[in-house]
Amino acid sequence: MPRHSTGRFAPRSSPTATFRPEIEGLRAVAALLVAVFHIWVGRVSGAVDVFFLVAGFLITTSLLRQVEQSGRLHVGSYFSRLARRLLPLAAVVLVFVTLLAPMLLPSTRMRATLREIAASALYVENWALAAKSVDYLAREDAPSPVQHFWAMSVQGQFYVVWLAVFALAAVWGSQRIRRRLVALMSALLVGSLAWSIMLTDANQPLAYFHTGTRMWEFAAGGLVALAVTAGYRIMGRAGQVAGWLGLAMIVTTGIVLPVSTSFPGWVAAWPVGGAALILLADSTPGGVASALGCRPLAWLGRYSYGIYLWHWPLLAFLLAQTGRPTADAWSGLAIIALAVALSVVTTTLVETPIRTRLHFGPWRTVGAGIVVMLLVVAITAGVGQNYRAPAVASAASTSAEHPGALELAVPGTASTTEAPIRPSPQDATADKASVYTDECHQGTGTAEALTCAYGVLDTAFTVYLVGGSHSAHWFPALEEVATINGWRLVSITKSSCLFSTDPPGEGDEVQYCRDWNSNVLQLIAADSPDLVVMTSTYDGGSGEHVPEGYLERWAELDQLGVPVVALRDTPRWDTSRPDCVAQYGATSNRCGEPRSNFFADHDPTAQLVNPPPNVHFADLNDFVCGPIRCESVVGNVLVYYDSHHLTATYSRSLAPMLQDALTDAGYGPSR
Structure with a gap:
């Protein structure tokens, strides 16, 4: 593998950023895998781990370019870009669920659902689910329409951690920052992976939602970004084999591995490794990049975030209305089609205009995003007034109206209907x-x-x-x-x-x-x-x-x-x-x-x-x-x-x- 060194790290010394359409295609594949496994298989696919690695790759590339070109971190711009990209669609979906849940879910599920909507808006849904995972009597609660926001919460927490990683690496200036980043990310990868393996063995439901057990996947993406931007790629025939092998590893994860009971742990290295191979593979003709970068997949990848956000509440509402544990073939296809359509519409009408046309200062943008998500929390609190928890459990004895057993x-005992x-x-x-x-x-x-x-x-x-x-x-x-x-x-x-x-x-x-x-x-x-x-x-x-x-x-x-x-x-x-x-x-x-x-x-x-x-x-x-x-x-x-x-x-x-x-x-x- 040839290496193209950028030399010492000073302003304007980094390689020029290039668009890689295969990343959009990889996102499309991951989004479709998540939807297919949720809708028809009733288990996880491991594709979320692909999203995590890609997120680590992209944000590391972006921050590295910022530091190497300007010599410092722009914290306001960093959070502003994240807010413009992530919050608009998330807020729309959360408000959609808040307004429709009272009409489409049993009233018994509303208190928990509203709590999880608020947790999702505050980017702590993974911790809300982790708390339920250690509560044996809550483990079997029907999943809420926003349960999938656990992944967005982990990702949001990662972005804060990653800024701290770069800030720590930049304390001594931008010179040789890559070496310090390699050391920090490697330590984080090893520590997080070890913790993931231990906690998965001890308490897999808790480990699944724990931020610490997932951080190594983002770190792996960061290390891949450092390698690629430094010129390390898998070239030629080896690159073709590596790329296709990586795609096969991702697609087969949910089929060959017991992901529902063994993730994240060491098993998550399978899809994470597959995604890493795709990003490291050179974009040679006949390679996986050609397939993933084709126009249909690249187009679908632009809307993968919205597809992920929309598919789960649609599925949750359908299952609640039908009483079935899974969707049939036609209703499942309808969910995917509707999720794609809603993603296209909301991305076009909400996310893109906010991201490209509204020009506030960085910190004003961040403040506006925080206000929007707090408004979502306020809406859930308002709706929740109709679903207050009982003060005490029932302690009534049997009566003519309630004979029970x-x-x-x-014989002859009948209740007053x-x-x-x-x-x-x-x-x-x-x-x-x-x-x-x-x-x-x-x-x-x-x-x-x-x-x-x-x-x-x-x-x-x-x-x-x-x-x-x-x-x-x-x-x-x-x-x-x-x-x-x-x-x-x-x-x-x-x-x-x-x-x-x-x-x-x-x-x-x-x-x-x-x-x-x-x-x-x-x-x-x-x-x-x-x-x-x-x-x-x-x-x-x-x-x-x-x-x-x-x-x-x-x-x-x-x-x-x-x-x-x-x-x-x-x-x-x-x-x-x-x-x-x-x-x-x-x-x-x-x-x-x-x-x-x-x-x-x-x-x-x-x-x-x-x-x-x-x-x-x-x-x-x-x-x-x-x-x-x-x-x-x-x-x-x-x-x-x-x-x-x-x-x-x-x-x-x-x-x-x-x-x-x-x-x-x-x-x-x-x-």
Whole structure:
């Protein structure tokens, strides 16, 4: 590879900037990959990582030219150009979503959506999603129409970091600034990549949205820019092979790699490396630059930013209206066509005039951009007045209007259909077991076994409720039973963690769960409770079964002389039940499914060859589902506060049936 040195760095010594149409084509390919994978595949493609590398390449080229031509950084001009390029379309899309969301989304999703719109306007959406990713109960929330702004937020934060990198490199003047930039960018690449690998292994959902795990991708683009502007290119036949190989790596990323569960980590080096090869490849005839630089792709690349911004809210609104997890072929094509059309229109009528025709001073432009985005936040706050969160969770008992599970348990019990359902879909997420508000339910990122005692504390009979969130949602029912019987109830639950010798999961999360299991077992051995209540089955996507780890755990409890009542697990739906009820109504057939969709033909506990002698099995799902169908609302009570956790109100209505099951196991009122 020949090297064309620019010599010492002084004003006007840098190479002349040249337009590379293949970069526009590369952007077009990345935008289409993002849209295609979101719309039809239902997973990420890795193309966002291509955008990050290209952003690092272009901004490094621009800042380097500025420093080498003028000898200093022009901070106002830098932020002014970014504001003119990025903010107009972002503001239009955010206002569009804010105005249409109340008409096209279930009311249950509005509070979260408005919060995310505000976060997107402030360029912190990635951190808002990172916070949700570590909140187990929020992980399965339906994605908002602006969730894709996480990438724009990361990119916006990168631009601030990159200005600091150049400022640090320029402290000693513009002479030899390239060497200092290579050192700084290399250090940032190594540190960020190492952090990305470690955090991805420990907590992949958090790592996906974390700015620190993505910074190395921008740094890689910056290093490529330094190489290219210094004359380093892959020439001739090698350049042709490298360019086409790079494109193949990008296109195949979402197909051959498990990007949804392993990104960013080291796996992101595949699409990032592919983009780097394309930018390093010489523009020789027959190379990838000829294909990517063709007029249709170059034209589409001009609108790739708008395509990225528009496609996701269109898809989110479509899925919310149809209730489907993915779009069909024709509606997907319509989304892409409409996204392209909206991008062309808004780029032509909004972004281009603002960028090229409005001439304010640099800092006035920056100030105007900040005001516009703050106005977006103000609009979301105004709309949000109609969607205030409830002050407290519902704590109502069953009644003639809201019998809940009693409607299935007691023949002839029927609710008053005119009564509003309880809790309302909008308030459902607040209707959780009190162990959450009491901070007695452990999160995923620690192994400490939290214990909280309820019921009659000075009694001789102690019941332990142990397991994951599907054990925790039985707490309201079990608390009523414990109070009636005069028992002491100790709750020890942890999100996404089965009370098992081999809990499912990966990374640090499952290690925390294993350690938590050991800690709980030590507590049980020390306290010798009279009874442990937990779940008996699990369906993690492979069908309902009794985990082998449960059997081993029950054997350990048997050795300790501790009996167990194990409850068959409750249904797990694909989508939020409050969302469905809010959109279609409590009596809609669309919010119910055949019972056979959720359970094995026979209770797996009944198929055990040698059932553990210390375990009594109970199945209360006849009071959660009807004999044929499972519904989202039973007895005017909303059954779930998300896609698979019982509301506290419905759980409480199951108390009489749970009492009967415990009595059958030998733990009745007589105790």
